Amino acid sequence: MIKKLTVITGVLLLVCALIAPGCNPEVELVAPADFYKGRSIELVSMTSPGNLNDLILRIMASYISEDTGASVSVTTRKGAGGIEGANYIYKAKPDGLTLGMTSMVKYVGNKILGEPAAEYELEEISYIMCTHPRQTYFFVSPDGPYQTVAELQAATDLKLAATSASGYCSLAGLTVIELLGLDAQVVTGFKGTSDIALAIQRGEVTGYAVSTQQALIDAGIIKPLFVIATERDPLKPDVPAITELVDLSDEDLELVNLWETVLNNAGLFITSPGVPEDRLAYLRDLVDQWYQDEGFRAQVDAVAGEELTMYLTGEEVTMRILNTASIIGQFQTIFTELAAKYRH
Structure with a gap:
């Protein structure tokens, strides 16, 4: 009897050693x-x-x-x-x-x-x-006053639209202002990207940054000016990368890389x-x-x-x-x- 108990105890100890910690067979042994x-x-x-x-x-x-x-x-x-x-x-x-x-x-x-x-x-x-x-693009009106980066940089008191202070458009808008050195502010409070696009069409804001908005592009409401990337997006090869349009410092390039990889x-x-x-x-x-x-x-x-x-x-x-x-x-x-x- 003692010998049988010793054998059983040894087997149990071996099993627990194999599936430790916690002797929970569900964690390690179940496929x-x-x-x-x-x-x-x-x-x-x-x-x-x-x-x-x-x-x-x-x-x-x-x-x-x-x-x-x-x-x-x-x-x-x-x-x-x-x-x-x-x-x-x-x-x-x-x-x-x-x-x-x-x-x-x-x-x-x-x-x-x-x-x-x-x-x-x-x-x-x-x-x-x-x-x-x-990837993230910067959009403007196709028939508005700003059709080039140079025209944006020469302007004052620009308004880039966003939904919330911590949202996608806000972060991207802040990035565009910094990389281009614009005299601009990010204005929040819009209900969504469609609301922003209509505000651009009415001339109430200059533009906004967000991922591709194909339906609005096809409708002629907005147009992409550039993509925040070091290379052109294969999905839109006709749209230049921001690095083609402005000379960026190493610190600015790190910011662009952040948008390419995780933002x-x-x-x-x-x-x-x-x-x-x-x-x-x-x-x-x-x-x-x-x-x-x-x-x-x-x-x-x-x-x-x-x-x-x-x-x-x-x-x-x-x-x-x-x-x-x-x-x-x-x-x-x-x-x-x-x-x-x-x-x-």
Whole structure:
């Protein structure tokens, strides 16, 4: 009897040693494909219903359900420009059952601006992928008084439009003012980019910076003057990069690189910190398979109204964000100074 107990105890100790810490077999021994079967996954949308990122997340919901065998629900936590949802995922249990889609430029921008409500840490979140990264353009009226960078630089009291003080258009507008050395201010309070475009058409504001607005371009309401990048965007090869139009210092080029890498308008698919590596790899592999699937891509392109072929893998976007997090202090200083000088 004593010998049998000794053997059983030894086996149990061996098992615990293999699956430590915590002797939780679910964490280490259950294969990800088996772990997800029959589970409940919460997908958190951090943008308004009908926004592109929200629509893509809802397309993903059906694929996740089919591929994992889990039941999937979509909730919306868009408060404070997506901060609510990012904080929620940051604090979620590290089991890979709470996933979410946020705007990359807002997610990173909140930390650059030092938003006190943004409790999440860039270097701790688990990154699954980044979908449809799109470069940022500066738009003006096609028949307005400013058709060249030189005309903008010669003008005074320009007004660049934005929705909120910490939003995408505001950060981009501050960047344009700094890079071109404009006599301008960023004016906030507009309801959305369509509202801004109409204000440009009426001559109430000079322009604004945002990702491509193809429907408004096709309607003749706005035109792109340049892209905030070191090279032309392959999607719009006729639009010059800002570096073709002005000579920039090394510090200015670092700012442009920030927009090229992490401050672009993209959907960032994330999960909580500390998710087991095998589960994170499993989720990343699923997404990669979807983007090779013509049916999935067709659905995404349909809601986007254009072909969105590019995406970043989890490893690629992790590297970009970690690089930014390591030098975020210098960008916090830059944008704090810019906001104090140019935001109204």
